[in-house]
Amino acid sequence: AEGENPTLTLKIGSSQPETQPNFYCGMKLLKERVEAQNLGLTIDMFPNSQLGPDAERFASVQTGDIDIDLQGGSAMSTAFPKIGVLDAAYAFNDIDHFFAWIDKNGQAFFTEFNTATDTTIVDAWYFGMRTFTATKPIRKPEDLASLKIRFPNTPQFLANAKALGANAVAIAVEELYLALQQGIAQGQENPVTATHAQKFDEILKVASLNNHQVGAHFVVVSDKTLDRMSQPQKDALFTAIHDIRAENRRCVDDETEKVLDGWRADPARTVVEVDQIDRNAFITKAEAFFNTHYTGENLELYKSIRASA
Amino acid sequence: MTTPTPTPERREPAFLRVWGSVELTIASLTVVVIFVSVLWQVASRYVPALNWQGVSELANYSLIVLTFVTVGYLVGNNGHITIQIIDYLARGRAMTVVKAVSAVCTAAICALMVWEAYALIRAYPGRRTAALEIPIGVLYAFPLAGFASGTVRAIVRIFLAGRPDEFFDAAEAR
Amino acid sequence: MILELWMIGVAVTVLMILRVPVGLAFIGPCLWWALADGNSSGFALKTTFDGLNSFPLLAVPLFILVGVMANRLGIADRLYDFGLAVLGRIRGNLAYVNIGTAVGFSWMSGSALADVAGLGKIEVPHMVKAGYPYRFAAGLTASSSLISPVMPPSIPAVIYAATAAVSTGALFAASIIPALLMAAGLCVYVYIWTTRRPDVTSVPFDRTRLRAAAIGTIGPAFVPVILLGGILSGTFTPTEAASVAVLLMIVLGLVYRTLTVKIMIQSLRETAVITGGIGLILGSAALLGLIMTRAHVSSSVAELVTSVSSDPWIFMIMVNVVLLVLGTVVDATAAILVLVPVLLPVAVSLGVDPVYFGVVMIINLMIGLLTPPVGSVLFVTASVTGRPVEEVFHGIVPFLVPLVAVLILVTALPGLVLWLPHLLGF
Ligand code: NA
Numbered sequence: 013a014e015g016e017n018p019t020l021t022l023k024i025g026s027s028q029p030e031t032q033p034n035f036y037c038g039m040k041l042l043k044e045r046v047e048a049q050n051l052g053l054t055i056d057m058f059p060n061s062q063l064g065p066d067a068e069r070f071a072s073v074q075t076g077d078i079d080i081d082l083q084g085g086s087a088m089s090t091a092f093p094k095i096g097v098l099d100a101a102y103a104f105n106d107i108d109h110f111f112a113w114i115d116k117n118g119q120a121f122f123t124e125f126n127t128a129t130d131t132t133i134v135d136a137w138y139f140g141m142r143t144f145t146a147t148k149p150i151r152k153p154e155d156l157a158s159l160k161i162r163f164p165n166t167p168q169f170l171a172n173a174k175a176l177g178a179n180a181v182a183i184a185v186e187e188l189y190l191a192l193q194q195g196i197a198q199g200q201e202n203p204v205t206a207t208h209a210q211k212f213d214e215i216l217k218v219a220s221l222n223n224h225q226v227g228a229h230f231v232v233v234s235d236k237t238l239d240r241m242s243q244p245q246k247d248a249l250f251t252a253i254h255d256i257r258a259e260n261r262r263c264v265d266d267e268t269e270k271v272l273d274g275w276r277a278d279p280a281r282t283v284v285e286v287d288q289i290d291r292n293a294f295i296t297k298a299e300a301f302f303n304t305h306y307t308g309e310n311l312e313l314y315k316s317i318r319a320s321a
Numbered sequence: 322m323t324t325p326t327p328t329p330e331r332r333e334p335a336f337l338r339v340w341g342s343v344e345l346t347i348a349s350l351t352v353v354v355i356f357v358s359v360l361w362q363v364a365s366r367y368v369p370a371l372n373w374q375g376v377s378e379l380a381n382y383s384l385i386v387l388t389f390v391t392v393g394y395l396v397g398n399n400g401h402i403t404i405q406i407i408d409y410l411a412r413g414r415a416m417t418v419v420k421a422v423s424a425v426c427t428a429a430i431c432a433l434m435v436w437e438a439y440a441l442i443r444a445y446p447g448r449r450t451a452a453l454e455i456p457i458g459v460l461y462a463f464p465l466a467g468f469a470s471g472t473v474r475a476i477v478r479i480f481l482a483g484r485p486d487e488f489f490d491a492a493e494a495r
Numbered sequence: 496m497i498l499e500l501w502m503i504g505v506a507v508t509v510l511m512i513l514r515v516p517v518g519l520a521f522i523g524p525c526l527w528w529a530l531a532d533g534n535s536s537g538f539a540l541k542t543t544f545d546g547l548n549s550f551p552l553l554a555v556p557l558f559i560l561v562g563v564m565a566n567r568l569g570i571a572d573r574l575y576d577f578g579l580a581v582l583g584r585i586r587g588n589l590a591y592v593n594i595g596t597a598v599g600f601s602w603m604s605g606s607a608l609a610d611v612a613g614l615g616k617i618e619v620p621h622m623v624k625a626g627y628p629y630r631f632a633a634g635l636t637a638s639s640s641l642i643s644p645v646m647p648p649s650i651p652a653v654i655y656a657a658t659a660a661v662s663t664g665a666l667f668a669a670s671i672i673p674a675l676l677m678a679a680g681l682c683v684y685v686y687i688w689t690t691r692r693p694d695v696t697s698v699p700f701d702r703t704r705l706r707a708a709a710i711g712t713i714g715p716a717f718v719p720v721i722l723l724g725g726i727l728s729g730t731f732t733p734t735e736a737a738s739v740a741v742l743l744m745i746v747l748g749l750v751y752r753t754l755t756v757k758i759m760i761q762s763l764r765e766t767a768v769i770t771g772g773i774g775l776i777l778g779s780a781a782l783l784g785l786i787m788t789r790a791h792v793s794s795s796v797a798e799l800v801t802s803v804s805s806d807p808w809i810f811m812i813m814v815n816v817v818l819l820v821l822g823t824v825v826d827a828t829a830a831i832l833v834l835v836p837v838l839l840p841v842a843v844s845l846g847v848d849p850v851y852f853g854v855v856m857i858i859n860l861m862i863g864l865l866t867p868p869v870g871s872v873l874f875v876t877a878s879v880t881g882r883p884v885e886e887v888f889h890g891i892v893p894f895l896v897p898l899v900a901v902l903i904l905v906t907a908l909p910g911l912v913l914w915l916p917h918l919l920g921f
């Protein structure tokens with residue numbers, strides 16, 4: 013019943029450039045698969061922050077001016093503070109832990125999120141483990157003391173800096189490359205693929221794979237958009253989003269390994285591998301911090317995530 | 322071409338002049354806040370005790386407040402950037418009509434923006450800014466006030482369309 | 496969708512012709528379109544509001560404040576006195592002093608208006624008194640003021656860098672040689688002009704005052720040194736440098752005892768109203784830009800341009816012609832904000848460097864400040880010297896020759912632009 017499906021063009025936004033796995037193994041696959049169903053849906057893609065910065069885009073998803081977006085937890089925490097906790101340093105051990113938690117607790121959590129924001133999180137796609145790139149190796153918390161590290165200027169990210177014992181400096185993302193070049197900061201933290209895409213590795217030659225945070229992008233849909241869609245359309249969209257999760261993760265892992273192999277092969281660079289990092293020291297420090305930093309519901313959530321580790 | 326002729330006396334009603342000086346005072350204070358915050362950000366990298374995550378947000382929102390709070394003042398004092406191409410074609414009564422139409426359009430656009438500001442204040446009741454946790458509705462109150470002021474002043478200008486334009490000199494802003 | 500965009504374009508143009516403020520002329524049709532397209536009722540304001548939420552844009556009010564204070568604290572006068580003392584015996588010296596002062600002032604000011612408003616009041620009467628024709632004096636003062644927005648710090652460069660997502664520091668470095676070339680071009684014209692005007696001689700200057708005049712410029716001379724040094728040494732970013740520059744102005748004002756509470760308050764007010772005017776355009780252009788992004792205008796323009804030719808040089812020639820024509824009627828800030836998102840992706844796909852593209856674009860649009868019907872430098876020159884706009888423009892016309900020659904030179908030789916930023920490691 014072709015006639016029952018309204019003809020709709022859905023705008024999907026993201027901060028990721030077209031060179032990144034979340035575009036070519038995410039947004040683009042979603043477009044191809046949903047459109048192939050011939051349900052009257054067209055997906056109009058706006059990667060690379062074309063529709064604005066993260067927090068501003070999420071506000072537009074709430075009002076229905078953007079239909080679908082890929083969002084990290086921190087940017088949505090101004091509307092639903094609890095989701096920021098998912099970005100806490102070492103809250104999740106790794107991406108498997110993260111997805112296991114989402115599959116077990118996601119439904120209840122996302123329902124609560126939906127009540128507060130009028131938006132629906134369908135699933136999460138992997139973005140990469142956030143990790144330090146700097147001028148010096150970072151193997152244990154003490155190594156951070158002598159370095160100024162740039163963290164994104166949101167409360168959760170700055171709390172992560174404190175939790176790890178880092179000396180965080182505030183630098184707008186627009187000025188970050190220059191600031192690293194001129195030595196205003198000696199390091200930054202991002203997933204490997206993002207560090208490479210933004211060319212920060214041109215300046216920072218030491219990557220320490222301390223993997224302090226699971227980077228994930230929630231695929232969030234405006235309820236105003238869902239209200240206009242037929243059930244078959246919604247089913248097709250949701251199924252495609254769920255199906256892409258695993259493929260997208262493989263793409264991110266492949267791209268990460270590709271960048272890392274390039275770094276490892278370059279004699280001018282150092283890659284501090286996962287097993288050379290004193291992970292327990294970082295985790296213990298972060299846990300001690302967040303157990304006093306969070307209160308109320310946030311603390312409860314944080315503890316339940318750690319308990320599931 | 323016309324040479325701007327300085328007109329010493331100001332024709333806005335007294336309450337608008339008082340309102341204008343309030344707007345100008347808030348705008349001047351935001352310039353101070355921008356200056357101090359950006360300097361603070363530099364200083365805090367060398368004096369860690371000064372580290373405060375709110376500075377860049379404070380500076381950014383100050384620029385936003387500055388822009389919207391001066392909208393009405395600039396409408397009232399002929400201070401907005403305009404394109405004066407029509408001055409070559411329209412003279413006398415024709416120019417009066419152009420200026421009246423211009424003021425009507427300005428009033429209408431400002432009024433629509435007041436309505437938008439009201440819609441935004443209602444759209445995000447619980448939302449607060451990331452670092453300073455300012456309710457977002459408080460920030461949208463500045464465009465609400467600025468465009469309301471712009472609407473009123475543009476309406477006043479409809480009735481002043483027949484008089485010669487005063488020349489806006491930023492250096493003499495008061 | 497494309498048809499609807501044409502309607503927006505027509506509506507914006509009609510409103511601008513009716514003398515509706517440029518920012519509001521952008522907002523009105525966009526607001527109407529947004530509602531008709533089924534967007535939420537706060538869409539236009541939210542986008543305008545968000546468009547201003549950018550850290551690099553904070554340099555705009557700060558560099559305006561620096562220029563305004565440099566004027567009010569008598570720093571422009573000091574540079575002028577020094578120029579006179581140095582060039583006391585050269586034929587046509589007042590004309591060279593005019594250019595030299597503009598270069599000195601350009602290191603502190605980011606906009607042409609601060610320059611022409613401050614220096615125009617001193618220089619034009621002084622030159623007229625020394626026997627120069629008014630048209631020459633006014634034309635030169637107006638033309639040399641364009642060095643300020645090209646030489647760092649530059650407000651158009653800040654706005655371009657923020658819009659194009661390139662480094663402000665790289666754009667600043669890239670602008671230095673073109674700004675000096677503009678000064679050199681004006682000097683060549685002055686030299687040719689003075690050789691044909693034997694009646695214009697040099698204005699003698701009491702050489703004993705050279706020492707005093709030199710000492711008087713020591714303070715201002717430190718300002719660019721501290722700013723550039725601070726940026727290059729990694730002490731602060733180019734945006735943050737703007738706040739350091741304000742601090743330096745306050746220090747100079749205290750040292751020279753010219754800073755009073757009254758001057759401070761009036762400087763803040765002047766900065767506030769100038770920034771407010773620019774700010775509305777910054778925000779509303781973001782709204783117009785978002786609507787064009789949503790309609791994928793950039794890829795349509797790219798298709799159009801590449802269907803004409805995919806040669807980067809032909810593209811740059813087209814850009815120059817379009818910008819020179821647009822510059823006569825469009826405000827420079829608005830042009831940067833609206834055109835960069837459309838033209839830059841095309842330029843980059845043709846292999847044009849975004850920093851070089853920015854410098855060419857800025858010089859183009861600055862030349863438009865001198866030309867009617869929309870030329871703020873033209874109007875301010877007429878206003879501060881109290882003469883008709885036509886007369887000032889007649890004076891400006893010959894100076895357009897060296898300025899356009901520099902524009903052609905810079906367009907043809909990207910190396911002139913990119914050499915310094917590469918040398919400084921940007
Ligand atoms: Na300058």
Ligand code: NA
Pocket residue numbers: 822823824825862863864865866867868869870871
């Ligand atoms: Na012009």
